[in-house]
Amino acid sequence: MxxxxxxxxxxxxxxxxxxxxxxxxxxxxxxxxxxxxxxxxxxxxxxxxxxxxxxxxxxxxxxNVNLCMKEPPKFNGLKDVIKDDLGCMYKSVLKYLNDIEAKKSFFYKEFSPEGEPRNGTSPRKYFTSENAMKIDAIREKINEWIDGNLIDKCEESLLKHTLIMAVNEVANISGTYGYFLSTFKKNSLNKLELKQVDFFEDNNDxxxxxxxxxxxxxxxxxxxxxxxxxxYMKRQYAANYHILETIARGDFPDAVGKSGLRDWWDQHxxxxxxxxxxxxxxxxxxxxxxxxxxxxxxxxxxxxxxxxxxxxxxxxxxxxxxxxxxxxxxxxxxxxxxxxxxxxxxxx
Ligand SMILES: C[S@@+](CC[C@H](N)C(=O)[O-])C[C@H]1O[C@@H](n2cnc3c(N)ncnc32)[C@H](O)[C@@H]1O
Known part of the structure; x- marks a missing residue:
């Protein structure tokens, strides 16, 4: 969605x-x-x-996923980290990340009801605390793999794309990330789950x-x-999708104001x-x-x-x-x- x-x-x-x-x-x-x-x-x-x-x-x-991939990448750099029980490293990597131990970090603090935003505003309710902690753990694991040169650029894009698609399914928003809803809506109570991407096989390179x-x-x-x-409108994409941008960049920006916007002026x-x-x-x-x-x-x-x-x-x-x-x-x-x-x- x-x-x-x-x-x-x-x-x-x-x-x-x-x-x-x-x-x-x-x-x-x-x-x-x-x-x-x-x-x-x-x-x-x-x-x-x-x-x-x-x-x-x-x-x-x-x-990168839509234009450059035909099949799941091999994730060769993770072979010593993750056992390929499923006969496909991509599936095994997703299982590893889906089962990862949740962590109280940036998303938990800034975007969940149990958090304490750094700027002293009331807790934000973009995600349930459980999902925010899961996002934290997955994000930081991806960062660790990038820093350790264990995944290449395509693998990084695939994992970030997959995480963004999963986050869209459980975000407590009405359309965009400009603001969160005051009570958790039904889909936001579901558990975050990384799902496999469908690849399109062709010779069009x-x-x-x-x-x-x-x-x-x-x-x-x-x-x-x-x-x-x-x-078409005055609404800036960088402000309305700031959370997806933070996942894509894998960083820990200052979350400003009630809605927790990152500084987006460079994408105005x-x-x-x-x-x-x-x-x-x-x-x-x-x-x-x-x-x-x-x-x-x-x-x-x-x-x-x-x-x-x-x-x-x-x-x-x-x-x-x-x-x-x-x-x-x-x-x-x-x-x-x-x-x-x-x-x-x-x-x-
Ligand atoms: C209407 S949306 C495109 C939707 C797209 N066709 C799709 O189906 O998902 C407009 C896009 O323009 C991008 N954008 C806005 N200003 C831009 C600029 N000056 N240069 C490049 N992209 C820009 C926004 O980030 C946004 O993704």
Whole structure:
């Protein structure tokens, strides 16, 4: 369950169809705001070469799994640490981590009801104390293996990806990690469990994964088509998914304020601002070695369709496809049921 703001699980078929119309069945596609890495995975499955990036470290780990793995890695460095009782080191490593002794450390102190946040605020309830202690033990074991050179970069990404997916299942939140709920909801009372990832076997290799701002990376990327799925709203991803970022980085940041935010200014996105968002689009499109762009945007977004069309038309021919779909909304929401998503193509 990955309730990632703006994830494209429902819209991927439309995106893939449009990409196929624009460049055919093969070529290199850049997915430069890749988030969960879901669109990148579907592009890989269709046979495209993918160059994927995002500003968030958790996205980097998801992308490593979605684009670079075909089978479970061997975990050779752990053979002296973990007995392979299950005939597959990956399964044995997950069992070892699932059975690990819980530990009262950073997540317990900062994000559980029995904790005592360092900044003196009331305990936070993102996780039950048992789950927070489990996350602590797993995180610190992964760090120990990285420091001891016992796991390689792919194995690190796989373990962090798996831990993030497990954490999403038991987090006591309503959608994002911007804040926690005051009482524990049903799924958050379940025991955290690392589950095996499904691997996709193919011969489609050579994908590239980058971490950083699209504005800065654009000049280094060459592609037949660039898919841009920007933030639509003012909500910054770094603030709304701070806990996943902490798992991805494996660090112990200061948790600030009632919600325990890490310092996220280095991942502040201009695309979430009305004043600088359009400049960002312009920089990306003008710097990238690419002549075709496909941009997803929502009717609910910070910029109107007219503003986007005016901005993009400086670069070439602009075509808009409108897709209507059911909005996710709470029972008492006054917002209309239907929402329009735009797929805007720009051809230089
Ligand atoms: C709408 S989400 C993408 C969702 C993704 N397509 C999926 O299906 O999961 C927008 C993403 O843009 C990233 N982002 C925001 N500003 C960025 C920037 N300037 N450069 C690169 N990525 C950025 C966010 O971290 C977030 O993951």
């Amino acid at each position: 990955y309730r990632y703001i703006g994830n494209k699980s429902k819209l991927t078929p439309y995106i893939l169809d449009r990409i196929q119309q624009m460049i055919g069945d093969s070529g290199t596609v850049a997915d430069i705001m890749a988030g969960t890495g879901m669109v990148s995975l579907e592009l890989r499955k269709k046979g495209y070469k993918v160059v994927a990036s995002d500003i968030m470290t958790y996205s980097y780990h998801h992308l 050579g994908h590239i994964i980058k971490l950083g701002f699209a504005e800065n990376l654009a000049a280094t990327i060459k592609a037949d088509l660039c898919y841009i799925d920007p933030p 996105s201009k695309l979430c601002t009305k004043t600088r968002g359009l400049q960002s689009f312009e920089k990306i499109i003008s710097d990238m070695q690419c002549s075709k762009f496909l941009i997803s945007y929502s009717e609910d977004g910070l910029f109107t369709l007219e503003q986007l069309q005016e901005c993009f038309s400086k670069f070439g021919k602009v075509t808009v496809q409108e897709i209507e779909y059911n909005r996710f909304k709470s029972n008492n929401s006054k917002l209309p049921q239907k929402l329009k998503e735009y797929l805007i193509s720009v051809e230089r």
